[in-house]
Amino acid sequence: MPLVAAGCAPTVDHRPIGPLAGSNPLITTAFTADPAPLVVGDTVYLYTSHDKAAGKVLFAMDDWLAFSSKDLRHWQSLGPVMHETDFAWATDTKSAWAAQAVEKDGKFYFYAPVKHKEPDRGFAIGVGVSDNPAGPFVDARGSALVTNSMTTAGRDYDEDIDPTVFIDSDGTPWLMWGHFTCYLARLKPNMVELDGPITTIKLPNYTEGPWLFKRGDLYYLAYASIDEVAQGAERIAYATAPAITGPWSYRGLITGKTRNSYTIHPGIIEFKGQWYFFYHDALLSIGDLKGATGRRAVAVEYLYFNPDGTIRPVEQTDAGISVPPRRSDAAARRP
Ligand code: FUB
Numbered sequence: 001m002p003l004v005a006a007g008c009a010p011t012v013d014h015r016p017i018g019p020l021a022g023s024n025p026l027i028t029t030a031f032t033a034d035p036a037p038l039v040v041g042d043t044v045y046l047y048t049s050h051d052k053a054a055g056k057v058l059f060a061m062d063d064w065l066a067f068s069s070k071d072l073r074h075w076q077s078l079g080p081v082m083h084e085t086d087f088a089w090a091t092d093t094k095s096a097w098a099a100q101a102v103e104k105d106g107k108f109y110f111y112a113p114v115k116h117k118e119p120d121r122g123f124a125i126g127v128g129v130s131d132n133p134a135g136p137f138v139d140a141r142g143s144a145l146v147t148n149s150m151t152t153a154g155r156d157y158d159e160d161i162d163p164t165v166f167i168d169s170d171g172t173p174w175l176m177w178g179h180f181t182c183y184l185a186r187l188k189p190n191m192v193e194l195d196g197p198i199t200t201i202k203l204p205n206y207t208e209g210p211w212l213f214k215r216g217d218l219y220y221l222a223y224a225s226i227d228e229v230a231q232g233a234e235r236i237a238y239a240t241a242p243a244i245t246g247p248w249s250y251r252g253l254i255t256g257k258t259r260n261s262y263t264i265h266p267g268i269i270e271f272k273g274q275w276y277f278f279y280h281d282a283l284l285s286i287g288d289l290k291g292a293t294g295r296r297a298v299a300v301e302y303l304y305f306n307p308d309g310t311i312r313p314v315e316q317t318d319a320g321i322s323v324p325p326r327r328s329d330a331a332a333r334r335p
Contacts, residue, residue, distance in 0.1 A: 022073035022322035023319055024300065024316075024318055024320040025281070026046075026298050026299060026300055027075060027298055028284060028286070030065060030286075031289075031291075031295040031297060032049065032051065032296065033049040033050075033051050034048060034049040034097065034280065035048055035267040035298045036101065036267050037267045037268075037271075037276070038100075038102065039269055039270075040103060043068050043070055044069050044072060044271055045134070046068070046298070047065070047066050047100065048064065048065050048067070049097060051294055051295045053294025058294050059293075061095070062083060062084050062085075062092070062094045063082065064082050064112065065078075065080055066079070066134060066135060073322065078134045081110065081130075081137055082110060082128050083096070084114045086136075087126040087139050087144070089116060089144060090115060090126065091117055093115050095123065096112065097112075098161065098162045098163075098265055100163060100165060102191075103133070104191050107191075108131070108132065109128070109191045109192070110127065110135070110137040111163035111164075112125065113163060116144055116148065120148055121148065122157040122158065123148065123159070125144060125146040125161075125175075126139060128140060140191075146163075146198075147160070151178075151181070153200050154180050155180055155181070158179055159178055160179075161177065161179050161208060162178065162208045162209050163177040164211050164212050165212075166213065168214075169214070171189070174187065174244050175194070176201070176210045176212055177210065178200075178210070179207070179208045180206065180207060180208070182200060182202075183201075184199050184245070185199070201248055203223065203225075203237075203250065204225070205227040205237065207223070207224045208234075208265075209223055209224035209234075209266060213268050215270070219240060219241045220239075220311075221238060221239045221240075222236055223236070223239075224266070232262060233258075233262045233264075234258075234263055235257050235264065236255045237254065253313065254266065254277065254311050254313065255277070255313065255315075258279060258282070259281040260282035260291045260292065260293075261281060261282035261291070261292070264279050264280065265280055274302065274325055275303040276300055277302070277303040279316070280296040281297060282297060283318075284296075284297035301316065301317060301321065
């Protein structure tokens with residue numbers, strides 16, 4: 001806002017209006033959760049669940065949102081990119097949970113959990129496709145990629161959630177997902193069919209929200225974990241492996257439970273030489289609606305590695321990446 005003092009030339013007040021760019025939460029116009037960042041050239045696309053719960057309702061999510069940024073500090077809303085009923089086989093029960101988009105051969109594939117109509121009731125995983133990372137995505141198959149009846153190792157009904165897709169250095173795509181059981185399956189090069197058996201990965205206190213990435217020759221799997229210490233709230237743990245199929249070695253926690261929500265969900269990328277850790281908390285209020293597990297808000301922090309490849313614990317902050325990365329950590333950034 002310009003400040004004009006009597007008798008003086010006008011001066012400009014450069015103080016920021018509202019939250020600092022890059023401070024948390026990143027998005028303040030809607031309740032967002034389950035961040036899934038995707039780097040496409042010089043742009044990051046951020047796909048999120050869209051919390052619309054009222055009162056004490058736990059989850060009410062019927063579409064997925066997307067945002068884009070060239071610096072991770074200033075975000076442009078791209079609006080909803082898909083609605084749960086864009087999958088004709090899905091129910092309209094507000095079950096649009098954590099999704100992720102990936103790029104393959106110039107197309108963008110959006111893996112999303114939704115509840116399936118009868119008779120194969122329970123969560124299922126669908127695939128959307130688009131020529132544009134900004135969407136909109138349309139059902140790529142006309143049927144679910146994974147249904148409840150295909151997975152029998154763990155819980156019934158709500159175990160086929162939280163898909164993450166990782167394309168290995170040799171071009172092989174892998175799908176990982178699951179609630180209390182961590183499932184892994186190879187995808188065909190067409191990205192919309194499984195290519196082989198569904199296997200399970202054993203991880204300490206695995207709960208949900210897997211996120212796969214690779215740094216140098218090492219594979220990383222971050223996931224939400226509930227143990228007796230956190231008493232019902234999730235924390236983000238991780239494991240490393242020499243290959244996607246394992247063996248996976250538990251490496252400890254990346255960050256602790258989050259503020260105001262018992263869920264937390266990781267999304268990790270390297271962008272312009274810096275690593276970032278996306279998650280959600282529930283500190284945002286919009287009007288009379290206060291943050292809660294059903295009304296979460298996406299946040300981001302810098303992620304640093306030790307020289308041996310282990311991850312330094314992440315502190316969840318209000319400042320986020322509005323402050324520069326720590327210089328002392330620059331040396332440890334590269335594998
Ligand atoms: O957002 C709904 C569910 O809560 C997600 O699928 C989980 O990862 C947890 O964040």
